[in-house]
Amino acid sequence: MFVLIWVTLLCSVTGSSADTDAGMTGPICLYRFCISLRRGKIKAEAGLCTVIPCSFTTAFSPITGAAWYKCDESKRSCDYSDIIFHSWNQSQIQPGFRGRISMLEPNLSQGNCSIVINDLDQSDSGSYQFKVTGWLNNMHNEFLFLPSTSVSVKALTQKPTVKVPALTEGQQTTLTCTAPSLCSGSDPNITWTWRRSAEDDSYITGNITTTHGHNSSLTFTPSAKHHSTEVTCKVNFRGNKSTQETVTLNVAYMKEPVITGDRRVKRGDALNLTCSFDSFPPSVIIWAKLGPSGTKTNLQIDTGSATLVIHDMTADDSGQYVCTRQYQGKTSTAYVNVTVFLLPEILKSSGCVSWSEVLTCVCVSEGLPLPTITWPLLDKHTEYSGTYTVSKYTINRTITVKVKELSSTDVQCVSTNEYGEAVENLIIRTSEKSFAQENGGFSAILLTVTVVSLIVNILLIVCLIFLWNSRKKLKQNQEDQTYLTLSKRDISPDVVAQQVSASVD
Structure with missing residues (x-):
């Protein structure tokens, strides 16, 4: 089981939380004490973890313990005060490292001296050396391997991984957030927040579950209001080190x-x-x-x-x-x-003409819908005549009223539809000539009416004369027919002969 854990951690460090400049060195030996370490510098980030790969062989039999030291890279060999891990004497470990370092394989006889350092801090940068203790020639001894591994810890830049499935309004969904690094150090605190436009960050209510300390899931039912919302997964590690990832939700809605x-x-x-x-x-x-x-x-x-x-x-x-x-x-x-629509408009062809005691007025209005025309003048008269014609969006209304005295020199025409009203004071003309000079349209109407009336009267007279003549001619023809019939009845062959004879004489 420990071998499996070691392999897993080595792979995770290589791929995510730590990086190295080169592979393992070959065994470096001194008096049958050999060690293999990572060549070059191991790079890691604060808040995460790193693994220092290490394998060894020794002349001790049996091996009784092991220790790790950490000191500045400028020192060739670390001191006893630099102990950060001890297999059996915890009191010798520096306080800042207690509980943060463990060996991947506790059984030292396996020759695996690899360690994992959790909850990294930038102060963990430095040179790391390994020491082993055991029995040799009936004496208990210790051996400090001089080859060391250099570790460099920088500020945290890795972000958690947030997975968002396809979102549809009204359908429950789950978001997942995975903290960076797979080490088994202190469990990070994971929180979810979201931000809508023009709003501050707020915590999301819903079903949030955390598993294995490094994974969190958020279950909720999206709606149109969640579209374009920014959701943030924040991971807080030990030592006030945090990292976060923000995604924008795309919710299918209509x-x-x-x-x-x-x-x-x-x-x-x-x-x-x-x-x-x-x-x-x-x-x-x-x-x-x-x-x-x-x-x-x-x-x-x-x-x-x-x-x-x-x-x-x-x-x-x-x-x-x-x-x-x-x-x-x-x-x-x-x-x-x-x-x-078209607001009512009274056209210029409107007007009034007065002859003797007869007043004739014409009001022409355009509008859409077709407007109505009213004459306030008619409120004072019970006897009048009028006509109107409609052509698409234009109405032409004419009235004739008998008036003995005109109280004013104009007549009001009012045109109305549902969108508005137009009012025009029509000036009364007492002569056709003067009105025709100012308004050819109305003069033409009056002239047409006059000509049509004259033609109709002439046609009536002609028809009457024709009928009278036809009747007279028919009477004369009937009288002639009667006379001839009587003459034929009186004439005989004798009478005819007598007339002829007389003519010869």
Whole structure:
């Protein structure tokens, strides 16, 4: 068992906690006392451990004890006061080394003099020598091997190893932290902390277990709030020596969509909508517009969030827009209704004309949705006539009112839709000519009405004359037909012959 431990520790030192400049030297012998040590300097770090490999042969029989010395490298041989390990007399060991050094193989007859030094400190740097005691020629003697091994201890730079599996929101997981070095020295204290953005370090609550003193596990259920959180495993060794490792958690999660931006846009302005699907890994976002038959027209594709911008919006751009997310083989959508509006505006082609006691006013307004037109003037009149026409987003309303006296020189037109109201005072013109000079549109309307009325009247007169003439002609034809019929009835062959004879005379 001790051989196995020795091999394990030698491998661990070579790979992690200690380093050497070269391999073992060949046996160095003096009077049948031979020793093999590590060539060059053994490098180690404070707080960890190191192994000094050593093997020996001796003339003693039996071997009764062994000791290790540590002194400055400038000294060729260490003194008795430099003892740091003694196989049977603990009182001779320096206080700072008691309990920190042990032999890998306690049975000295095996020729293994390797030792492990735990809880290293930088003051442990120096030259190390081995001494053996035993019986030779019926005398108890000791032999100090002059070949030594140099150890250099630097500040702790090694970090613990933190293993993080794939993290998914809502699924319990376990993180593991392994302290550097595999030596069997004092158990380190291992703590877990995490830091969210703009927050101080805080301890993580959850199921934390420690095994063999050098391993710690943290079990918790991750959520979206843990994503991008920094988790730190800190290892505190004896002698206020510590090291830590920090990892950033990547939690796979998916939140509900968020669409920002004004859904109501004035005609001519720009639509600016942003669709965000907070997730990790980032989702693919596709903006599209739904057509009349449910077809989609893709407008924008991005990752994480997508901003849809449409300049110079028209009424045709109104409708339903859909934001589609593609995340790890899954698809989800969010819908938004966009409305393009136009504040009511009374056009310049509006106006009023007064003839005698008749007032005719025309109000032309544009808006989206189509506005309504009201006349405050009508509140004072119960008898009036009016018409209106609609062309897409324009309404044209005309009223005719009998007024004996005008209390003012203008008439108010009010145009309203759900987004606003427009009020215009229409100036009353008493002559068509003066109004036509200022407003050709309204004059053209009045001229058209006059021409149409004249044409209709002429057509009516022509129709009446035609009908009267047709009736008169029909009466005369009936009278002629009656006369001829009577004449034929009075005529006989004798009468005809008599008329002919008379004509010959």
